[in-house]
Amino acid sequence: MSNKLELTWVGKNEKINPEPRILLEDIEKSYGDPQTENMLIHGDNLLALKALESKYSNKIKCIYIDPPYNANATNVPFDDNIEHSFYLSLMKCRLEILVKLLKEDGVLCIQCDYNEMAYLKVLCDEIFGRNNYVTMVTVKTSSESGVKVNANKPAKVSEYILIYAKNKDKMVYKPIRIVTGYDKNYSQYIINPEDNYNEWQYANIKDILAQQLNKAKKDLKDEELRTFQIDNRDRVFSVRDISDSLKKYIKDNGIDKNIAYEYTTSTGKKTLLYKNGEIVFVKNKVYEIDGKLELTKIASDIWLDIPWDGIANEGGVTLKNSKKPEKLIQRIFEGFTDEEDLVLDSFLGSGTTCAVAMKMNRKCIGIELRRTMLFYE
Numbered sequence: 171m172s173n174k175l176e177l178t179w180v181g182k183n184e185k186i187n188p189e190p191r192i193l194l195e196d197i198e199k200s201y202g203d204p205q206t207e208n209m210l211i212h213g214d215n216l217l218a219l220k221a222l223e224s225k226y227s228n229k230i231k232c233i234y235i236d237p238p239y240n241a242n243a244t245n246v247p248f249d250d251n252i253e254h255s256f257y258l259s260l261m262k263c264r265l266e267i268l269v270k271l272l273k274e275d276g277v278l279c280i281q282c283d284y285n286e287m288a289y290l291k292v293l294c295d296e297i298f299g300r301n302n303y304v305t306m307v308t309v310k311t312s313s314e315s316g317v318k319v320n321a322n323k324p325a326k327v328s329e330y331i332l333i334y335a336k337n338k339d340k341m342v343y344k345p346i347r348i349v350t351g352y353d354k355n356y357s358q359y360i361i362n363p364e365d366n367y368n369e370w371q372y373a374n375i376k377d378i379l380a381q382q383l384n385k386a387k388k389d390l391k392d393e394e395l396r397t398f399q400i401d402n403r404d405r406v407f408s409v410r411d412i413s414d415s416l417k418k419y420i421k422d423n424g425i426d427k428n429i430a431y432e433y434t435t436s437t438g439k440k441t442l443l444y445k446n447g448e449i450v451f452v453k454n455k456v457y458e459i460d461g462k463l464e465l466t467k468i469a470s471d472i473w474l475d476i477p478w479d480g481i482a483n484e485g486g487v488t489l490k491n492s493k494k495p496e497k498l499i500q501r502i503f504e505g506f507t508d509e510e511d512l513v514l515d516s517f518l519g520s521g522t523t524c525a526v527a528m529k530m531n532r533k534c535i536g537i538e539l540r541r542t543m544l545f546y547e
């Protein structure tokens with residue numbers, strides 16, 4: 171018995187070593203700038219990856235793959251019922267090449283569902299090293315109201331994205347911001363921000379906005395409040411809780427809680443204390459997203475906000491029951507890539523990954539087995 175912790179299956183150690191092939195350009199289908207490295211490859215991805223191996227090893231910044239979930243789905247246009255050991259062998263030899271293609275600071279993201287997630291996790295631990303496991307994101311892919319009633323188990327509304335780094339110490343992640351609605355915690359408004367903070371006068375944003383719009387507070391819409399927060403981001407704030415020791419400091423020094431008081435922390439950071447808390451302006455949450463100022467929050471490892479409805483025709487391409495929203499891929503690229511980086515999807519399907527890459531000025535290589543998904547004949 172092997173003395174290391176590993177996943178085993180029938181055929182695991184059988185060598186699958188395809189002959190390297192040469193990629194042939196189909197001149198009729200090529201268009202645009204011949205200097206870009208963008209490529210759509212039609213064929214089995216094992217052969218294609220083997221063909222890419224010598225030129226593209228250590229070149230790819232982000233690989234997103236969305237292989238068949240092996241969920242025995244009959245409503246998808248590809249084989250989704252592969253014998254389990256065979257599925258693992260297929261994935262293993264492809265992942266072994268994919269890891270070589272990644273740059274030292276590159277990442278792999280694999281989308282899957284509950285059927286193979288745990289097996290893919292252990293397989294990737296073995297190939298990337300458990301220490302290079304970054305995280306797993308859970309994505310809500312349908313609404314509870316839209317799922318079919320299944321008497322046997324809770325309805326499936328989620329999928330997973332396993333994220334692995336080639337070398338976690340080198341990987342760079344830029345925190346992803348997601349758009350939120352009106353944030354009721356940011357309810358306070360400074361009437362005279364031009365004055366010194368100890369002369370500030372305060373009001374509730376609902377009182378000010380109701381007055382401005384000449385309507386009752388109860389009739390204010392969340393969208394109106396959200397816009398008000400963004401437009402007044404330098405004077406709308408919330409009072410964040412502070413430590414008990416700071417509360418004691420306020421009490422012991424007889425500081426008036428109703429007047430803003432500047433306090434310098436032990437690290438030299440200046441904060442304004444008010445009402446037994448710290449003033450935090452809403453401007454810290456306002457970011458430009460897709461060219462528009464928005465209220466945002468940092469994305470967690472549960473993505474509930476990406477709309478799946480209405481993506482069937484996104485990009486003018488259909489792929490029944492398997493297509494991923496462009497917003498999802500955009501979020502991954504925002505977090506893990508920069509402009510001009512090279513990205514790859516070896517289970518390209520309808521081409522979502524390449525479409526997003528091109529919109530975001532990333533270079534991309536896409537591989538797909540089924541010709542009908544790649545080309546309009």
Ligand SMILES: C[S@@+](CC[C@H](N)C(=O)[O-])C[C@H]1O[C@@H](n2cnc3c(N)ncnc32)[C@H](O)[C@@H]1O
Nearest residue numbers: 214215236248492493494517519520522538539
């Ligand atoms: C779940 S779909 C990917 C959907 C894609 N993310 C999108 O947004 O359209 C999986 C795709 O992998 C392709 N595929 C499966 N085995 C493959 C192989 N060995 N080589 C290349 N493509 C393969 C299937 O034809 C299918 O289009």
